[in-house]
Amino acid sequence: MKRAKKQNRSDIEERVQEFSRLCRKNDLRVTNQRLEIFRALLETVGHPTVEDVFHQIRTILPNLSIDTVYRTLTLFENHGLITRVQCLSDKGRFDPNLENHHHFICVRCKKIEDFYWPEFTDYSIPDEAMKLGMIQMKKVELRGICNECRRKGRNAHQKKHS
Amino acid sequence: MKRAKKQNRSDIEERVQEFSRLCRKNDLRVTNQRLEIFRALLETVGHPTVEDVFHQIRTILPNLSIDTVYRTLTLFENHGLITRVQCLSDKGRFDPNLENHHHFICVRCKKIEDFYWPEFTDYSIPDEAMKLGMIQMKKVELRGICNECRRKGRNAHQKKHS
DNA sequence: TATTTAAATAGGAACTATTCTTATTTAAGG
């Protein structure tokens, strides 16, 4: 999982500070683990898994427990500070980007990339769909092969079973 | 997981027959297990999990192994006979509906319902997104609370952790 | 129809992701 280049260090520190305030507002104690976990989300592109976050932080907090990462990410999710992204693979993935955006999922490496499509918000859903329940969110999902995987070619991916 | 009312028995049997031919064309042996598994997918609404399928068929094939269900569904998927649906929960879900359609996911009971939106196909994706890779599929995903869960009220759902 | 054989299955073990339990540590308020 690569580090992002799109956000520089001071942008990230600013968001971590803001996050710190948000924690206090939500009656969540500000622990080192929590800050590092949130920072790791911001620093990673492709919507990291729990393991991605865990391994990245182990260098800084060598006896971090993986359970803390699970617990903390679910906590953030329950407080609306991040969202959980569906998995095409079997691992949960998380998203610190709360802006209205959409996803491109690479079916080979399972990486998830963001994109924006402001006009989509204006398109109205068919009646048939409106009747299914109370809609809280509408998103577009693209599936395909990411540029990185296309470069690598057909190797380096394994399917399960047959 | 409820049985569907939208497809009657003869519709289903017709699709099972057609499926049987498709298996032969794909050099897949037509076994009782495979037919029952495919039939179970057709008979169930809400995009069943492996366990849903397993339990439904156990009454007919009492010593069906759960591994066979996993193996078979993945096999069908690899041959393009069904698709795998992303999980908001932790379980894999499967979809025998290969038509171009979209999903409404209930965040409470995790049920996934189909809807159709033909016009969506014509909307063109922003350039930004086109550059992410080779796009194979574009879908809309709605999240919310299904009618059934709304009726049941706030009880009957548990969140993990805190 | 009987025989053959590679493919498919059942059953249980193994593996992997996630959650739970409990003793210890710590943030934050007094």
Next chain:
DNA sequence: CCTTAAATAAGAATAGTTCCTATTTAAATA
């Protein structure tokens, strides 16, 4: 500083999925 409830680490437990292998079976062939 103290106090204390909240958070954590470590490892056990659980749940979903895949692997292993002896047995069964679909379907091609005689």
